[in-house]
Amino acid sequence: MKKIPWGIMAGACAIAAFFTVVATIALYVIFGGIAAMTNATASLFDEWYQVLLFVAAVISVLGLIGTTVMYFVTAKSKKEKGEKEA
Numbered sequence: 001m002k003k004i005p006w007g008i009m010a011g012a013c014a015i016a017a018f019f020t021v022v023a024t025i026a027l028y029v030i031f032g033g034i035a036a037m038t039n040a041t042a043s044l045f046d047e048w049y050q051v052l053l054f055v056a057a058v059i060s061v062l063g064l065i066g067t068t069v070m071y072f073v074t075a076k077s078k079k080e081k082g083e084k085e086a
Contacts, residue, residue, distance in 0.1 A: 006071035013064035020057035027053065 028044055035042035045051050 004070075006067050006074055010064060010067040010071050013060055013067050016060040017057065017064045020053060020060050024050070024053050024057050 024044070027050055028042070031042040031046065031050075034040075044054060
């Protein structure tokens with residue numbers, strides 16, 4: 001478990017989380033503007049790709065949280081192991 005590069009995985013999840021959240025917000029704003037001009041309503045879950053993008057955003061944010069926690073846990077255990085050997 002300590003051989004897994006949690007820092008790199010956390011960085012990749014951070015990039016994915018950033019872009020999926022920005023894309024989700026941008027689509028919602030764009031479709032809200034279009035709906036306002038056409039006297040319609042807009043929702044976050046109108047189209048299948050909006051739902052897919054929202055699910056990807058949630059998964060990437062959860063992955064970011066999990067990998068960041070694992071990064072700090074393994075860093076702490078490496079530090080404690082180094083203190084015990086010294």
